[in-house]
Amino acid sequence: MNKIIVKTTSRREMIDVTDHLRRAVAEAGLADGLVVAFIPHTTAGITINENADPDVRRDLLAHLARLVPETGDFRHSEGNSDAHIQASMTGSSVTVIVSGGKLQLGAWQSVFLCEFDGPRSRSLYVQTIAGGK
Amino acid sequence: MNKIIVKTTSRREMIDVTDHLRRAVAEAGLADGLVVAFIPHTTAGITINENADPDVRRDLLAHLARLVPETGDFRHSEGNSDAHIQASMTGSSVTVIVSGGKLQLGAWQSVFLCEFDGPRSRSLYVQTIAGGK
Amino acid sequence: MNKIIVKTTSRREMIDVTDHLRRAVAEAGLADGLVVAFIPHTTAGITINENADPDVRRDLLAHLARLVPETGDFRHSEGNSDAHIQASMTGSSVTVIVSGGKLQLGAWQSVFLCEFDGPRSRSLYVQTIAGGK
Numbered sequence A, B, C: 001m002n003k004i005i006v007k008t009t010s011r012r013e014m015i016d017v018t019d020h021l022r023r024a025v026a027e028a029g030l031a032d033g034l035v036v037a038f039i040p041h042t043t044a045g046i047t048i049n050e051n052a053d054p055d056v057r058r059d060l061l062a063h064l065a066r067l068v069p070e071t072g073d074f075r076h077s078e079g080n081s082d083a084h085i086q087a088s089m090t091g092s093s094v095t096v097i098v099s100g101g102k103l104q105l106g107a108w109q110s111v112f113l114c115e116f117d118g119p120r121s122r123s124l125y126v127q128t129i130a131g132g133k
Helices: A018-028 A054-067 A081-090 B018-028 B054-067 B081-090 C018-028 C054-067 C081-090
Strands: A002-007 A013-016 A033-038 A044-050 A093-099 A109-115 A121-130 B002-007 B013-016 B033-038 B044-050 B093-099 B109-115 B121-130 C002-007 C013-016 C033-038 C044-050 C093-099 C109-115 C121-130
Touching: A002 A018, A013 A054, A018 A033, A018 A109, A018 A121, A033 B121, A033 C093, A044 A054, A044 A081, A044 A093, A044 B081, A054 A081, A054 B081, A081 A109, A081 B081, A081 C044, A081 C054, A081 C081, A093 B033, A093 B093, A093 B121, A093 C093, A109 A121, A121 C033, A121 C093, B002 B018, B013 B054, B018 B033, B018 B109, B018 B121, B033 C121, B044 B054, B044 B081, B044 B093, B044 C081, B054 B081, B054 C081, B081 B109, B081 C081, B093 C033, B093 C093, B093 C121, B109 B121, C002 C018, C013 C054, C018 C033, C018 C109, C018 C121, C044 C054, C044 C081, C044 C093, C054 C081, C081 C109, C109 C121
Parallel strands: none
Antiparallel strands: A002 A121, A013 A109, A033 A093, A033 A121, A044 A109, B002 B121, B013 B109, B033 B093, B033 B121, B044 B109, C002 C121, C013 C109, C033 C093, C033 C121, C044 C109
16 A cells, blocks of 8 residues: 655645556556555545646535535534535545556546645555456 | 446436446456446546436436536636536446345446536446455 | 445434444455445445544534435435435445555544435445455
8 A cells, every 4th residue: 555645735625646546556567457545534535527627626626615615504613514524525535447557547537635624734545456357 | 447438318317337337247257346337537427326216316417406506606618517516526436346246236226327518428447356355 | 245234223324334344354354455335225325534523423414414405306206315315425335445454544534324314224235355466
């Protein structure tokens, strides 16, 4: 398992971490199988979306904040329930297929760490798995 | 890795792709492990839900459209931010356990490609992984 | 594959099932790889979130109910469309990395079965996968 540290710089942002998955696949010498990236945090998530127009990330973060505002009928004393809820809405891991030694992402896809309660130092865990029967 | 082409016929719909996963498992001769289905697109998702009453799919698509309307405070110039956001809310892959050569889905579960910005020709990637320690 | 039965006691609740994943890893003797937990139901989900303050679970369940109320413009005749939609929003499986025989969860993370239409007897399937190239 590879462990990567990602430093976030604002309360809410999406950071492209695809190169960390590519590096793990290359280091493992994986030809065919899966690469899994996992976020060991409860106020950050991970998702796959468009890497071309940064307004896609802006619109995604802004709309999640409209769906789950920072303040509301929340009881969690730390005041970051919005971040916990958005983390479960995006998910704690992504799974990408590897074939011929390459991540099988679409042309416009990247893997993004979703910071919902930063800035913080976040960990990202990456594991490779061989394919086959 | 199996690559399947799925043609969608409307802007928003859910298409049962479970048989493509079954076929990949049969072709690989996989007895026990996982099958992963991945969508290499950023305006389509994939999810598991009920295959019996088509109104479940209708209600799911209709409610996602209420949560993320097609028009709103969006900046992405292509005008399909709703589709990008719904793609991250449903996710880009599903993982199903295989045991005894069979997908371990519940009686009412199927795997659905979620088209949020069609009609288009979409790809679906399927990878099998052997279980064990 | 391990199959576990979880009895839920109210319509909507989150139940910590992490120990079932730990047991499957120990029984398989898995050192490094993945453990996947899958819910074979369409009105229950599974997610990873905070295990310390129970108000995080309360806030998550309450907010999902605000986003997807029990009654609304739904056609599914069983009257539990909210549960189906929330199941797709949380997802039907979680994937956790295993290293050195241990689940690589963050300090505050647990795996929770999300009951959205109980009380019922629910199944949870757990599969281990070896890592490597």
